[in-house]
Amino acid sequence: MAKHHIETTVNGDAVEFLCETEETLLDVLRDTLNLTGSKEGCASGDCGACSVTLDGRLVCSCLVLGCEVGGRRIETIEGLAKGEKLHPLQQKFLEHAALQCGVCTPGFLVASKALLERSANPTEHEIRFWLAGNLCRCTGYDKIVSAVQDAAATLRKG
C-alpha cells in the first residue's frame, strides 16, 4: 500500500516525510530526516539511546511508529544546543567526563533535560530512577549523576 504522508514538528521546524507502517520514529529520524544523533542500541525499549520527547513526554523513538507522529511536537538531541552554544547539560557532561564512547549520551541528555523540566533540583535517588531506562557501559553512572546535578544548579541560577 501507499506510504504514509506525515506532517509534524521536529525541534521547532515543520517537517514532512513518507514512511512505511513498520518504520519506527527512530528509523524516520535517522534514515529519512538525517537526524542521526538518536542512536539505536537495543531496538526494544531497554537502553534509552533513542530517547526523544513527544509533546514533551519522554519516550523511546524505537517504540513509536513513524505514522503515529502526525501533528505532534518532537524534540531530539539535535535541538539541545542553540547554534554553537551548548545546553548546560551538554557542557556539564563534558566537564564531568560523563561519557566515554558516547553512544548512550544523546539519550541521557534528552532524558535528563526532560527530568530537569519537571524537577529543578532532583535528588540523586530521583535522577537514578528517572534514568534507569538509559544504559551506559562506560561511565558507571556516577559521573552522569554528578553532571545532571551540576547542570541543574546552573539552570536554577538562570
Next chain:
Amino acid sequence: MRYEAPESVEGAVALLTAATGETRVLAGGTDLLVQMRADIVDPDLIVDIKKIAETRAVTEEKGGWRIGAAVTGAELKEHPRLKQVWPGVIEAANLIGSTQVQGRATLGGNLCNGSPAADSVPALIAAGAVATLAGPQGRRDLPVEDVMLGPRKLALRKGEIVVSFLLPPRPPRSSDAYLRFIPRTEMDIAVVGAGVSVTLDSGGTITAARVSLGAVAARVLLVQEAAQAIIGTRLDAPAQQRLEAAARAACRPIDDKRGTVEFRTDVAAVLTRRAALIALDRARTS
C-alpha cells in the same frame, strides 16, 4: 502492513471485525513494536486506538473512576486524585518499565499483552476493576480477572477491544498496595507480583478484601482463600500466617531463570503479607 487510527470505538471495531488477516490493536506499543521487531508477530492491520477520546480519558463515574485503556502510566502518576484513592493501582502501573516506557505504556496494553507477569493486572484485580469491552455485538463488562485466560490468550472475541476500566466506588477506610519481586531495582519482569485491597470498619477490622497474585500461574490469579483468611481480622499474627498459607497454596508457578517453583512460592507468601500490611496501614490513615 496497514495502519489505521480511527476516532471512534465503532470505527475501531468495524476495522477489526472486517479484517481477514492478522490484526493487532496498538495502544502504547511497548510490547507490540518489540514483538514486530523480533518477528514474533507480523500483523496485516494495526488499529491505533489512541485517537479515540474514550480510551484516553480519566473520569469520575458513579463514585468510582473510569480509566481509558490507552491512558499512559506517566499520566496516571500525574493525576491529582487517583494516587490517593488507588495508590496500589498507580504504583503497579508505574513499575512497568522505564520513564520512557511509562510515557507510552497503558493499562489496556498491559492486560491485552496477555502476560501472567503483567504488573498492573494483579493491582487491577485486587481493586475489583471491571473492563469495558466493545465489539460487533455491542458493549459488555468483564471483571479483569476474567479477561486473561492464559499466556497470550484473552477472552476477547473477534473484533472486540478493551475501551476502559472502571474502578469501583471506595468506602471510607479503604486502600490497596502492590509489591513485586525482581532481581534488580528497576526495569525487569516480575518474578512474583502481589496486589491487596482492604476495607476496614471504624474499629480497624477488615470487612472486605481482595488478593491477587501475578507470575505464579498461567494467568494472574484472584485468590479468594487469601482474602477470606484476613476478612474479620485486624491482620494480627495468626491472620498473617493464614494469609501466607493461602497465598502459598494458590501458587502453580513455572521454574525458569528468574526463579524456581520453591522460590516463587515463598516470595508470593512474603509479598502478599507485606502488601496486605501496607494496604492496611494506608486504609487506617485514608
